[in-house]
Amino acid sequence: MEEGSVGIIETEKYTYPKTIELDSGKDFGPIDIAYETYGELNEEKSNAILICHALSGDAHAAGWHKGDEKPGWWDNMIGPRKTFDTDRYFVICSNVLGGCKGTTGPPSINPETGESYGLDFPVITVSDMVKVQKKLIDHLGIDQLFAVSGGSLGGMQALDWAVSFPDSVRFCIPMATTAISSPQQIAFNEVRRRAVMSDPKWREGDYYGGQPPEDGLSLARMIGHILFLSDESMRQKFGRRLKDKEEYSFDFSTDFEVESYLHYKGDKFVKNFDANSYLYITRAIDYFDLTNGGEISLEEAFDRVSAKFLIVAITSDWLYPSYQSKDIVKALQANDVEVTYSEIKSSYGHDAFLIEHGQLKYIVRNFLSRISVRDIVTDVPIVRKDTSIKKASEIMISSEQTHLPVSTKGGKLAGIITAWDIAKSVAEGRESMDKVMTGEVVTATPDESINSVTEKMKKHNISALPVVDESGKIKGIITSDIISQLFTGEKIFTENSNP
Incomplete structure (x- = not known):
């Protein structure tokens, strides 16, 4: 079936009323x-996928x-029918802490002063961003995310989710990212920050209300x-x-198309992003290090x-080269964690995770298709044979x-x-459990494939x-x-089937 759009979307806001420790x-x-x-949360609240954005992104993902x-x-x-299929999944995306698109950040009003925080905003980390996301997920009543995914800074957030809240994530899909920001990556971020801070109009971050x-x-x-x-x-x-133009100008005006393109990108960006947020988010990227400054190994970081x-x-990514992804894979394998590694073959560089949706759709769907029963099993109250029908x-x-x-x-x-x-037993006045329960039960095992379970349900007409x-x-x-919601997209049984 043809892919569709989620249509017209409005950004929502949740205010966490307390404080978090940064x-x-x-x-x-x-x-x-x-x-x-985007999409609908199922009754079990088990189909939620959190999408984490990169440096210049925001909550408006689709x-x-x-x-x-x-x-x-x-x-x-x-x-609908795209990689993160909203016919099956409930997809969430939030603006990060420190951002400038609705989540509290440097441009936000400081309630103590009535003015924008500016540089009074505290320095934050990727882990702090994830702590705030966790408050949102708790607010939505979701105990465990089906998956968390993102590229670049979004991939760092995905990794931090799996490490900081190991029981809250079933599948983690980081793209074009690293577990530790390298000296070269930090150096590039510093140059970018200095470009902002060297502008006289920056005014030590106090430019709100002015130019x-x-x-x-x-x-x-x-x-x-x-x-x-x-x-x-x-x-x-x-x-x-x-x-x-047909020939060089022999001055310092714009000669090449690539120069013009970069000027266009820069001029467009300043209309949509806050300079202080840029400083804070790049600094958070610098601080990202799952080994906590070498206090533990990367293997130890993933042990829980x-x-x-x-x-x-991405094969052509020189900002976050593939060896950094392979280091993550090795550390996970050292902990016997189930991990799949894939490379997007592309000439687009780091941006390929935003562009190569055809390859990503194949890679991600193939990964999710390997899910077993233990990945989506739901906790349920258990009753004893001597439990009363009323209870x-x-x-x-x-x-x-x-x-x-x-x-x-x-x-x-x-x-x-x-x-x-139970309805039948009440109507007939029965009180004993063993008189109404079904003793011959079709079961599943934790390692059984979803396809196998689906066939059992169809064969026996059970839900x-x-x-x-x-x-x-x-x-x-x-x-x-x-x-049905996660894999088939359609009902596989009759609504009122009885085992």
């Missing part, structure tokens, strides 16, 4: 968080704002954009072609992660579950009881399978609703 040791808050969502000339920054990846440092920020963006491209992409796009990983690098009904209502596994005293599966079973380990102990339940 890595600097300072307490900071309250915090406004700008975010957008769809259109009214009056805009172009869609969100990753619109080619997010939407912003447009020249400095434009130059910083020009430098950055060179890093995002590759030598081959610039050769293909511009070559040595002159701009609107529980997510499965897809690490994506079972109360548990079912409070947990909002339609199927409850029934266990023996040793915790092994004895059967399953459904909402239909839920208890998940049991080798000893027969109950590990949870897997429902057709989750499978």
